[in-house]
Amino acid sequence: MSGQTAREFTAQMSLREGRWRLYVVLLNTTDAWPEYRFGRAVPTFTDRTDALSVLGFEPVPGAEWAWTEDSETPDDPASAVVLIAAIRVRSWSGVGV
Numbered sequence: 001m002s003g004q005t006a007r008e009f010t011a012q013m014s015l016r017e018g019r020w021r022l023y024v025v026l027l028n029t030t031d032a033w034p035e036y037r038f039g040r041a042v043p044t045f046t047d048r049t050d051a052l053s054v055l056g057f058e059p060v061p062g063a064e065w066a067w068t069e070d071s072e073t074p075d076d077p078a079s080a081v082v083l084i085a086a087i088r089v090r091s092w093s094g095v096g097v
Contacts, residue, residue, distance in 0.1 A: 006090035
């Protein structure tokens with residue numbers, strides 16, 4: 001990367017309205033978060049890595065996807081479950097974030 005250090009971010013993936021979406025969280029900015037939308041099938045590891053590449057990011061070496069369970073309606077134990085996956089990523093050359 002010609003002497004530059006790649007910036008690290010958190011990428012998250014969640015299911016919304018029956019479709020998976022992957023986005024990179026850009027805190028402290030008004031910029032739109034880079035996002036990739038998948039179909040209804042759960043994206044494979046390769047699908048997720050390819051989507052990150054399209055967005056200009058790659059997993060930090062040694063990083064692993066971590067899955068968290070949340071509820072659609074906070075404080076309602078009968079609420080539908082929401083699955084959220086997260087991984088540390090870094091920008092690669094050519095990305096202006």
